[in-house]
Amino acid sequence: MEQSELLRYFVEILERLGLRYLVTGSVATIFYGEPRFTNDIDIVVELHPNLIMEFCRSFPATEFYLSEEDVREAVAHHGQFNIIHPTSGLKVDVLIPEDTPFNRSRFARSARVKPASDFEATFASAEDVIVKKMEYYREGGSEKHLRDITGVLTISGSRIDRAYIAGWASRLGLDDVWRAILERVEK
Numbered sequence: 251m252e253q254s255e256l257l258r259y260f261v262e263i264l265e266r267l268g269l270r271y272l273v274t275g276s277v278a279t280i281f282y283g284e285p286r287f288t289n290d291i292d293i294v295v296e297l298h299p300n301l302i303m304e305f306c307r308s309f310p311a312t313e314f315y316l317s318e319e320d321v322r323e324a325v326a327h328h329g330q331f332n333i334i335h336p337t338s339g340l341k342v343d344v345l346i347p348e349d350t351p352f353n354r355s356r357f358a359r360s361a362r363v364k365p366a367s368d369f370e371a372t373f374a375s376a377e378d379v380i381v382k383k384m385e386y387y388r389e390g391g392s393e394k395h396l397r398d399i400t401g402v403l404t405i406s407g408s409r410i411d412r413a414y415i416a417g418w419a420s421r422l423g424l425d426d427v428w429r430a431i432l433e434r435v436e437k
Contacts, residue, residue: 251338253277254366257291260333260342261371263308270296272360272374274382275343276398281365282376283401290341294356294374297325297346309333352381352418376406381418384427396431403435 251259257277264271275292297305302321309316313335320331324346333342347353359375374382380399387395403410419428 251335251340253289253291253340256335256338256340256342257365257371258369260291260293261369263305264293264295267301267305267308269298269301269305270357271372272356272378273365273371274345274374274379277365278373278376278379279383279398279402281363281373282379283398283403283405286398286401289339290343292343292345294345294347294353296357297321297344299325313337352378352422355418376402376409377411377414377418380410380415381422381424384419384424384431385422388424388427396434399431400434403431407435 257273261271261273272294273291274294275290276286276288277291280286280288299322302318302325306316306318306321315332315334315336317331321344323329324331324344328346328348330343330345333344335341347356356374356378359378360372361375362370363373364370365373373379380402383395383399386392387399416428419425
């Protein structure tokens with residue numbers, strides 16, 4: 251199974267179940283920015299407790315590894331869980347969002363895009379992907395987040411609402427990270 255096939259499969263399940271979701275993380279930064287290798291797909295999903303069993307049944311144990319207990323824990327505590335496709339080595343990281351002003355903004359600004367020629371999916375906006383990557387950089391210091399952000403700003407630069415990013419950077423205490431990124435882009 252290729253990454254685009256797994257994404258399509260996952261999106262079809264979410265849409266069949268009527269769940270709101272956002273593709274984000276590396277898949278989104280590749281879509282908006284520069285290509286790079288990744289073997290995981292990050293998706294923010296508003297998964298309701300009454301749909302957990304049906305959601306889990308959509309990933310048969312003969313093809314996927316998924317722990318229903320992990321799903322229940324993530325839903326209860328706004329955490330995350332993984333779905334692994336062992337044959338391909340691909341993984342989906344499912345993040346259950348908290349009800350915060352930023353998450354409400356992310357969902358309101360989402361966009362339908364064509365990540366492959368044969369299907370559409372709901373992606374977080376490029377700006378919201380950048381803000382989350384800045385948070386991840388602050389938490390872990392990984393250079394890959396800065397490279398991803400720089401790639402998005404380089405490729406999609408004229409379409410990026412920098413004032414929106416600056417506003418959230420200020421609200422989330424990411425001003426220093428945002429300034430450092432802008433310095434990188436200008437070099």
